[in-house]
Amino acid sequence: MKTLVHSAIAAAGLLLGAGVACAASETPVGSWKQVDDVTGMAKSIIQISEDHGELQGKIVQLMNLTPEEIAQDGAHPLCGKCEGERKDQPIEGMVIMWGVKRDSDVWTGGKILDPKSGSVYKVKLSLSDGGQKLHVRGYIGLSLLGRSQTWVRQE
Template structure:
């Protein structure tokens, strides 16, 4: 009887491992990334998907949302704006089903992303089908890097909440 219970417990534990590993892999996208144009975007988990907020830039100079189709938003600073919404983990480091706002054009596109390594992410914005789009390679940076606005950072995945956030 003990052997049967032990075997059953071991089988249950082994069955849970792939789900735990997949969840761990899905969180690999979380972090602060430098875009091709020098912007810093923090990708963070929001429910069952991932979003991204502008948290700084490599040069530290303020940028404004001049191309926004909403005239009322053209004077707003891009710092703190959520530009990536709803990416969902698929498998093997791939995320899909999101939308990304390009402040350089003022347009919003469908989005997908692929982890190319622990510190390299290919972010793709596209119209209709993925073939009609553009990929940018983003590089992970230290969240404590110069010009990263600490007050805008979401908590890292699994971190205990800090007071004041």
């Protein structure tokens, strides 16, 4: 009888753990490797968090800086083209996405900053590949006019 109870508890724990893992893959919350849509190179690690139903994304690490970028901006570039409070602030640690809310199976309504150009765009997020890929669409006006990147979930 004891082994049956222990087995039931162990099975319940496994199911609960699987449910938590499944739920985590159904949301953009987590760490993502940003892959540049032009070069195909990983450019940064972005941590997406949720606060009061809104997502925000912060650059936690820059990657694969070219020798030209390092010569121009140093190993820890600043957002020289940004405006307002982000002007000349370190890109690492900067919140570049904010105000994004879930709308069915997409997340939208927020903004995303391109630190390279200093431009701010509307943003739309959608998950694919069992929650392992995040399609990020930055646009002005209509979603048809913009650019997309696919970010890859980090373990």
